[in-house]
Amino acid sequence: MSKRNLFRTGRGVVAVAASMAAGCAVKPEKAPGPPVARAPASVQCQAxxxxxxxxxxxxxxxxxxxxxxxxxxxxxxxxxxxxxYDEQLKRGKKPGQALGETGCWHRDQQGLVLQTVKSNGEPVELSDPIYKNRYTVRFQPPQTMVFDGRDGRLKARRMPENYRLPF
Incomplete structure (x- = not known):
């Protein structure tokens, strides 16, 4: 091979290597990621x-x-x-599992409606029916209320204002 052909081949190799390096330096387009979670619509609780x-x-x-x-x-x-709304599942000696929800409540013709806005501190999808719970309620004086809902019946007693579930 002559020096001239070797020089051309060498320049060709350098040109190909430079274009490959330039191609690697170009930022690829970002692939579309998961949709960005939007903050839930503002919920105003009624007194x-x-x-x-x-x-x-x-x-x-x-x-x-x-x-x-x-x-x-x-x-x-x-x-x-x-x-x-706080709920704990206790199963003998196994560690308990807990759920903590916050939101709004109001009365309707059938009883009581609880609308969850945050579950375990995270905003929820307000249109999901799992976060709106309706209860038919009955009071049994002096300090008892019975909640009848889709998950069954809960007979609850009035507790002091500062009462918390024990962990």
Whole structure:
């Protein structure tokens, strides 16, 4: 091979190597990622009627078909229309599992409606029906309320304002 052909071949190799390096330096287009979660629509809680007998802390236990253990439930209904719903599953000596929801509550013709806005601190999809719970309620004086809902019946008793579920 002559020096001239070797020089041309060498320049060709350098040109190909340079174009490959330039191709690697180009930023690839970003692949579309998962949709960005939008903040839930703003929910304004409506204050409860003055003196509503549902206002307060309500604690009860229940069993649910298909769930091993006892569910301990604390529902805190506040006068400003906000609520918190805490549930613990206790199964003997196994560690308990907990759920904590916050949101709004109001009365309707059938009873009580709890609308979850956050579940375990995370915003929820408000249009998902799992986050709107309707209960038919009955009061049994002096300090008991019975909640009948899609998950069954919860007989709850009024607890002091500062009561929390034990962990």
């Amino acid at each position: 409860a009627r003055a003196g509503d007998e549902a206002i307060g802390n309500w604690y009860g236990t229940r069993s649910q078909r298909g769930v091993a253990g006892t569910l301990h439930v604390l529902i805190h209904l506040r006068a400003d229309g906000t609520m918190s």
